[in-house]
Amino acid sequence: MRIVVPAGGTGGARFVRGLLAALAEAGEPADVTVVGNTGDDITLWGLRVCPDLDTVTYTLAGAIDEAKGWGRPDETFTVRDELAGYGVLPTWFGLGDRDLATHLTRTSLLASGATLSEATATIAARWGLPGLGVTLLPMSDSPVETHVLVQHPDDPAGAPPRLVHFQEYWVGLRAAPRALDVVAVGAEQARPAPGVLEAVAAADVVLLPPSNPVVSIGTVLAVPGVRAALEASAAPVVGVAPLVGGAVVRGMADRLLPALGVEVDAGAVALHYGASLLDGWLVDTSDVHAVAPVEQAGIACRAVPLLMTDVPATARIAAEALRLAEAVRA
Numbered sequence: 035m036r037i038v039v040p041a042g043g044t045g046g047a048r049f050v051r052g053l054l055a056a057l058a059e060a061g062e063p064a065d066v067t068v069v070g071n072t073g074d075d076i077t078l079w080g081l082r083v084c085p086d087l088d089t090v091t092y093t094l095a096g097a098i099d100e101a102k103g104w105g106r107p108d109e110t111f112t113v114r115d116e117l118a119g120y121g122v123l124p125t126w127f128g129l130g131d132r133d134l135a136t137h138l139t140r141t142s143l144l145a146s147g148a149t150l151s152e153a154t155a156t157i158a159a160r161w162g163l164p165g166l167g168v169t170l171l172p173m174s175d176s177p178v179e180t181h182v183l184v185q186h187p188d189d190p191a192g193a194p195p196r197l198v199h200f201q202e203y204w205v206g207l208r209a210a211p212r213a214l215d216v217v218a219v220g221a222e223q224a225r226p227a228p229g230v231l232e233a234v235a236a237a238d239v240v241l242l243p244p245s246n247p248v249v250s251i252g253t254v255l256a257v258p259g260v261r262a263a264l265e266a267s268a269a270p271v272v273g274v275a276p277l278v279g280g281a282v283v284r285g286m287a288d289r290l291l292p293a294l295g296v297e298v299d300a301g302a303v304a305l306h307y308g309a310s311l312l313d314g315w316l317v318d319t320s321d322v323h324a325v326a327p328v329e330q331a332g333i334a335c336r337a338v339p340l341l342m343t344d345v346p347a348t349a350r351i352a353a354e355a356l357r358l359a360e361a362v363r364a
């Protein structure tokens with residue numbers, strides 16, 4: 035069974051880890067293509083940083099800081115502190131010393147002419163992803179950067195709102211200013227990375243994990259051709275609600291959905307993706323009210339426990355998603 039998962043960072047990575055466990059339990063060989071969001075990517079101190087690709091890689095390799103959900107465990111920050119000694123900005127983004135080796139590797143590969151896809155494959159190989167049955171593809175080899183329109187707290191009163199990089203909005207400003215709009219800068223000119231459309235066309239199942247619907251899945255879908263390929267695919271597309279009990283479990287989706295005019299509600303997210311994309315949708319048992327409106331829109335919907343508290347619980351969610359995919363296929 036060939037499975038394609040468009041994914042962001044922490045939520046997407048944890049889901050894929052559970053999916054691998056579910057496949058192992060069922061005795062199914064894993065053939066999973068993760069199409070990773072690169073809208074969070076940023077160049078810092080000359081280094082190309084791809085937070086979501088690295089979070090997927092580290093999580094599947096068992097090399098993630100579990101508590102934070104990003105970066106390496108037992109990390110030190112010597113280089114960052116030395117940079118702060120020079121006053122090199124920004125100070126709000128902390129890259130750990132071990133993590134820096136990944137960014138140095140990627141940056142040197144890119145500088146020597148490799149594409150982001152090639153650099154990503156080299157990094158994924160070191161962490162054993164191919165051996166797990168996972169192919170990690172960036173959504174695009176061209177740069178796409180998510181920016182958020184905000185009234186910046188450093189600007190004088192009366193200044194017009196301005197676009198800030200997603201990392202400045204989330205890490206630097208802690209998502210405090212109200213998001214007025216979210217823009218995937220460069221998306222219109224971007225093309226899907228090699229293998230993305232091919233994987234979608236060959237997929238037996240597409241699963242949308244509980245990743246941020248605006249800045250993770252939304253950005254992958256903003257790459258021209260990706261959404262159309264998913265809609266055209268014969269494979270069932272089944273999503274897992276990224277909201278539980280009408281609230282986020284982590285992250286800032288509750289601050290960004292309103293900027294797109296979408297209610298912070300598991301059913302509203304399904305309707306935002308739309309019946310042209312989704313065949314099935316899982317909501318948490320606490321959001322059972324969402325089942326009827328989602329089904330009325332033509333999307334098969336089930337309410338099951340959706341908290342990814344540990345790998346076995348996440349494997350049960352992934353197994354439910356695969357079951358729903360089989361049900362809508364039949």
Ligand code: GDP
Nearest residue numbers: 042043044045046244245246282283284285342
């Ligand atoms: P990313 O978008 O994949 O980088 O992941 P985040 O960790 O930023 O989370 C994305 C979305 O998934 C947020 O809206 C979270 O509320 C949601 N999420 C995180 N953990 C869970 C969980 O255990 N269960 C469900 N259903 N959603 C979750």
Ligand code: CA
Nearest residue numbers: 042043074086
């Ligand atoms: Ca992300």
